[in-house]
Amino acid sequence: MMSHSASAKPKSENALIRYFRDTRAEVAKVTWPTRETGLRLTGIVLAVTVVSGIFLWIVDSLFNVVVAALIGAM
Numbered sequence: 001m002m003s004h005s006a007s008a009k010p011k012s013e014n015a016l017i018r019y020f021r022d023t024r025a026e027v028a029k030v031t032w033p034t035r036e037t038g039l040r041l042t043g044i045v046l047a048v049t050v051v052s053g054i055f056l057w058i059v060d061s062l063f064n065v066v067v068a069a070l071i072g073a074m
Helices: 015-029 035-073
Strands: none
């Protein structure tokens, strides 16, 4: 007869532990940007955000004037 321990399945790994182990392995594969590159890209994102905000403010102001003129003309 086979012993009970020989036929027992190995204990399955906890899903949470496996998730963190896999995450750590993937993060280790990432090529991180240098500090200089990170700062330069951050500056670009900030500049584009400010320019977009100003553009949207101008368009909103123009629509406000047009709608006010249309309502005043009625």
